[in-house]
Amino acid sequence: MTRTKRPVHKAFLSGNEALARGAWQAGLKVACAYPGTPSTEILEALATYPELDVQWSVNEKVAYEVAFAAAVGGVRSLFACKHVGLNVAMDPLMTSAYTGVNAGFVIVVCDDPGMHSSQNEQDTRWVSLYAKLPMLEPANPGEALAFVGEAFALSERFDTPVIVRMTTRISHGKEDVVIGERDEVTTLALEKDFRKYVMVPGNARGRHEVLEKRLVRLKALAEKTRLNRIEEGTRSLGFITSSVTYQYVKECYPDASFLKLGMSYPFCDEKIRAFAKSVRRCVVVEELDPFLEEHIKTLGVRFAAKDPSWRLGELGPDAIGPIVRGEQRKVRQTKSRPPRLCPGCPHWATFSVLKKLGVFVAGDIGCYTLGALPPTSALHSCLCMGAGVTFNEGLRRAHPDGPIVGVVGDSTFVHSGVTGLISAAYNKSRGVIFILDNRTTAMTGGQNHPATGLTIRDEPTRELDLAALCRACGADHVDVIDPTGNLKAFEALVVERLGADALSVIIAKHPCKLIKRKL
Numbered sequence: 001m002t003r004t005k006r007p008v009h010k011a012f013l014s015g016n017e018a019l020a021r022g023a024w025q026a027g028l029k030v031a032c033a034y035p036g037t038p039s040t041e042i043l044e045a046l047a048t049y050p051e052l053d054v055q056w057s058v059n060e061k062v063a064y065e066v067a068f069a070a071a072v073g074g075v076r077s078l079f080a081c082k083h084v085g086l087n088v089a090m091d092p093l094m095t096s097a098y099t100g101v102n103a104g105f106v107i108v109v110c111d112d113p114g115m116h117s118s119q120n121e122q123d124t125r126w127v128s129l130y131a132k133l134p135m136l137e138p139a140n141p142g143e144a145l146a147f148v149g150e151a152f153a154l155s156e157r158f159d160t161p162v163i164v165r166m167t168t169r170i171s172h173g174k175e176d177v178v179i180g181e182r183d184e185v186t187t188l189a190l191e192k193d194f195r196k197y198v199m200v201p202g203n204a205r206g207r208h209e210v211l212e213k214r215l216v217r218l219k220a221l222a223e224k225t226r227l228n229r230i231e232e233g234t235r236s237l238g239f240i241t242s243s244v245t246y247q248y249v250k251e252c253y254p255d256a257s258f259l260k261l262g263m264s265y266p267f268c269d270e271k272i273r274a275f276a277k278s279v280r281r282c283v284v285v286e287e288l289d290p291f292l293e294e295h296i297k298t299l300g301v302r303f304a305a306k307d308p309s310w311r312l313g314e315l316g317p318d319a320i321g322p323i324v325r326g327e328q329r330k331v332r333q334t335k336s337r338p339p340r341l342c343p344g345c346p347h348w349a350t351f352s353v354l355k356k357l358g359v360f361v362a363g364d365i366g367c368y369t370l371g372a373l374p375p376t377s378a379l380h381s382c383l384c385m386g387a388g389v390t391f392n393e394g395l396r397r398a399h400p401d402g403p404i405v406g407v408v409g410d411s412t413f414v415h416s417g418v419t420g421l422i423s424a425a426y427n428k429s430r431g432v433i434f435i436l437d438n439r440t441t442a443m444t445g446g447q448n449h450p451a452t453g454l455t456i457r458d459e460p461t462r463e464l465d466l467a468a469l470c471r472a473c474g475a476d477h478v479d480v481i482d483p484t485g486n487l488k489a490f491e492a493l494v495v496e497r498l499g500a501d502a503l504s505v506i507i508a509k510h511p512c513k514l515i516k517r518k519l
Contacts, residue, residue: 013177015141015170019108020045021177022145026104026152027185029053029075032063034415035444036082037117038171039110043080044447047456051182056447056456059385059415064089064107068096068161071105072197074188076152080108083124084384088416090127093161095199097131098207100159100214103188104152107133110166113287113314117443119365119384121313123289128163128265132215135163135265136227137243138170142177147262150227158214158221165264167287169244169314219266227262230275237324238279240272240296240303245287245315252320267295276301283324287315341370346510347436349483350407351376353491354434357498359403362395364388364417366409367443368436379407386416393420393429403498406433411441411449414464418473425474425503432497432504433475435466438512446515466507476502483508 013021020042023031030053033043047054053070057063060081070077081089086109093107109127112118128135136151138144144166151162195203222228238257239249242264250258259275261268276282276296282303284293293305309329310319322329341347351371354361355378363369363379364387372379381391392406408417413435421433441447448454453463470478477497483490490508497504 009179010176011179012174013141013145013179014041014172014174015138015144015166016041016110016172017045018141018145018177019138019148019164019166020049021179022148023078023106023152024049024052025145025180025182026149027076027183028078028152029185029187030067030070030077031055031080032057032067032078033080034058034060034063034085035411035441035447036060036085036110037444038112038168039080039082039085039108039166040444040447041171042108042110043456046078054456056449058450060085060088061092064092064096068092068101068105071101071103071155071161072099073190074103076104076185078106078108078148081110082118083109083111083122084118084120085109086124086127088385093127093133094131095204096161097133098199098204098211099197100207100210101155101161102191103185104155105161106148106151106155107161107163108148108166109163110168110171111288112168114168115313116168119382121288123291124163124165125264125291126289128165129291132211133161133163133265134158134218134263135165136262137165137264138262139243139246139260140170141173141175143262144170145177145179147227158218160214160218165243167244167314173244215266219269222263222266222268223270225263225268228268228271229260229262230271231258231260233257235278236280238275238282239285240275240282240292241285242292243287245285248315248317248320249285251317253324261292264292267292269299272296273299273301276303285315285320285323338373339370340373341367341376342513344513346438346482346484346508346512347371348376349487349490349510350434350436350508351378353483353487353494354378354405354407356491357403357494359405359498360395362388362391362404362406364406364408364412365443366412366436368407368409369443371407385412386420388412389417389420389424389433392431392433393424393427396429396431400430404431405498406431408433408435409442410435410437410439410451410466411447413466414450418469421470421473421475421505430501430503432494432506435470435505435507437466437507437509439509440512440515442512442514446512470505470507474503475505476500477504478507479504480507480509482510484510
């Protein structure tokens with residue numbers, strides 16, 4: 001009997017789009033995130049599948065908890081974020097490692113080596129070690145599609161959240177990917193399990209023991225999983241590597257032997273030892289921190305690794321030869337056009353007034369952070385989401401009468417500025433906070449948030465009233481004004497509020513010029 005071959009369908013997808021497709025194929029039901037480059041497109045791609053329940057949450061902690069609760073409720077769920085966003089979700093993440101799951105739960109984190117759009121260059125592989133959670137690392141979009149399915153299966157088999165780590169080049173790189181159909185997964189029953197899901201100390205002690213036993217089982221799996229594969233080549237040179245770095249090394253040394261780690265934690269110690277013995281020279285090549293290197297040292301394995309100067313920034317094919325030769329990184333002096341606010345951006349008006357008044361501007365994370373650069377040069381601190389509000393209060397504790405203001409965006413205010421404003425009012429702080437309301441999450445490409453009144457699919461929903469919220473938080477004065485409409489009137493308002501012994505919020509409201517939809 002002749003069998004008819006099923007047609008192979010391919011699509012040209014980015015890593016983020018491929019991961020979204022793989023999650024959909026694996027029977028995903030619920031996905032939550034807050035926009036953050038390079039992870040944003042994962043949720044945007046998932047929102048194109050009508051059968052999925054997909055949401056932009058107000059911040060990463062909320063997104064994590066909603067998605068994780070859906071997994072506890074019995075449906076496959078996914079949380080996505082960039083590396084700094086995972087910091088916001090660390091509280092629920094650490095405890096969810098204790099509780100385990102019901103249906104599969106996948107944590108997708110996208111690191112940003114080279115800091116193309118981030119305020120730090122942290123290496124999230126350490127989180128897997130810290131939280132004792134398994135981590136998978138795709139090396140290309142095709143693996144991103146396949147690995148997310150493996151992650152759901154692994155999550156349910158071992159009763160654990162599973163981390164899938166992407167990086168900017170994998171998230172935004174594209175290739176032809178083989179796509180399949182969707183597997184419909186049955187919703188599991190929601191069961192009341194006091195000892196598993198109620199993390200009071202007495203229960204948590206028992207769950208910690210479960211976590212440690214699970215880690216032993218996961219280590220055994222790491223030794224035999226197909227995700228960690230040995231590629232035999234010349235015995236004179238072998239590489240231990242993972243993620244996109246594998247692609248760079250393979251391009252430069254195609255005839256070498258490889259231990260390609262797709263499951264980077266827990267470590268496959270015996271496979272690492274065996275591989276290192278099978279080659280005359282073993283080299284560990286990894287981007288950012290010496291995550292693999294530090295562990296392999298403890299195994300007593302002889303190997304070469306990159307000079308510490310290569311721990312800064314991302315790698316590329318041109319870096320591999322010098323790393324293998326043990327050379328230091330050479331700093332290249334390059335001229336580049338510095339970024340600036342877009343022509344016609346409503347933030348120009350606000351920053352022109354603040355610069356004219358000579359105030360210290362405590363800034364925040366958003367496209368308005370570019371106000372720190374010439375020609376405005378009118379933003380003087382930027383730490384993390386929400387710090388535009390809290391820095392204003394802290395700086396005023398040091399300089400009560402100083403000319404200091406705080407600046408935060410509309411989406412960022414909803415993300416983590418609200419609690420800072422509540423704290424400032426409660427602790428009798430004074431000063432002026434600017435909410436630069438351009439009606440979107442502009443920095444990451446124009447995503448909706450609660451104050452836009454639209455969901456991720458542009459469906460109308462309840463619109464958060466920022467002015468009413470600020471009054472409820474305890475602000476003495478709340479003004480809503482279009483700074484581009486009458487610059488003199490805007491400046492007069494700012495001067496008046498700066499002179500008041502009060503906590504004031506000025507909502508500078510004008511839509512971003514890049515928003516295509518009608519508001």
